């Protein structure tokens with residue numbers, strides 16, 4: 530059965546318009562930039578401008594941060610932030626048990642211990658009411674992840690951090706807030722720029738801070754970042770170009786098998802360190818000039834990008850009502866995906882896979898790892914809400930390639946099935962269990 534499923538993954542689908550979660554924000558202009566850069570690297574043409582500096586400067590402006598530093602990925606930005614904190618043996622970092630496995634990895638690589646807190650079923654963020662129970666004299670920081678672009682309750686978190694003299698690290702991998710200033714009490718934040726995020730430069734991460742001392746430490750650490758070699762750069766560039774093409778809604782029907790074949794032959798470039806419990810040699814590494822060029826363009830169109838996500842989520846929230854938000858409150862968030870719980874996750878995927886390649890997040894409480902949680906210091910059963918959520922969560926992508934009327938049509942067609950599947954009762958009972 531598994532063998533047949535593996536084979537079927539390699540087969541193309543019937544030609545049709547289909548939406549995925551990758552490269553949803555990239556433009557034709559960016560594809561042309563990348564193609565011209567590919568030949569530049571191939572023929573050894575040196576780039577005279579410091580494009581990375583330009584991107585970092587513009588990122589600071591848009592994100593309303595004083596200082597920004599780029600990295601090969603978000604996880605590496607997090608690692609660098611942690612390395613500024615003079616971590617001692619036994620130090621602990623509090624984080625939600627519903628994240629990407631590279632997050633606890635970075636904490637462990639930096640020499641600290643991840644301490645997990647359960648999440649709220651209503652917004653999939655850390656359950657703020659449970660944080661204090663996990664604070665000990667070894668706790669040094671609270672890791673705040675704004676899951677799927679919905680902000681955590683920073684007022685409450687600021688209070689707890691102040692009371693216990695803890696640092697706040699914000700995970701903005703799913704967020705880009707164009708409206709509000711950075712939280713005053715945050716030590717540092719970081720963003721992910723990978724192919725599934727709000728803005729996509731294939732890979733990449735940015736650490737931001739308003740704290741001059743943190744800035745100085747990050748600047749010093751940046752001098753020793755690893756540089757990816759020419760072959761690696763070319764593979765990265767080629768992967769980005771191919772992804773923009775094969776994940777296009779018109780080509781996705783044959784894009785997935787092509788992607789799997791390219792990946793099988795190791796042509797594509799990713800950091801495959803999800804299951805590594807010791808820090809890889811290349812980690813943390815530098816961001817690339819050509820990714821910065823795309824980054825600058827992504828920043829130029831970020832308002833349009835987020836306003837589409839908000840528009841789609843306003844419609845979905847009006848129908849699905851998972852977050853109980855009024856229309857004007859929906860626009861407060863950046864909505865990487867619109868998520869909710871259903872009774873039958875597998876059936877949902879089957880029903881919607883005709884139109885979407887959903888790659889549900891997070892179908893494991895540590896995306897990228899489905900077992901051996903002990904290796905990242907998680908005790909099975911210790912965060913029951915997160916464990917339940919990972920088996921029942923579904924999400925719709927909100928990127929600009931998916932027109933609003935596609936959702937209007939598909940929700941209307943499937944509403945009779947969907948309305949009985951949305952698990953409000955379970956959400957409410959889980960919320961009550963968290964309050965105890």
Ligand SMILES: Cc1ncc(COP(=O)(O)O)c(C=O)c1O
Pocket residue numbers: 602603604605628629631632674700702703720721722723733734
């Ligand atoms: C919440 C969250 N934080 C951090 C990361 C890591 O980002 P990157 O893949 O750029 O290292 C991810 C990756 O998906 C994520 O979902």
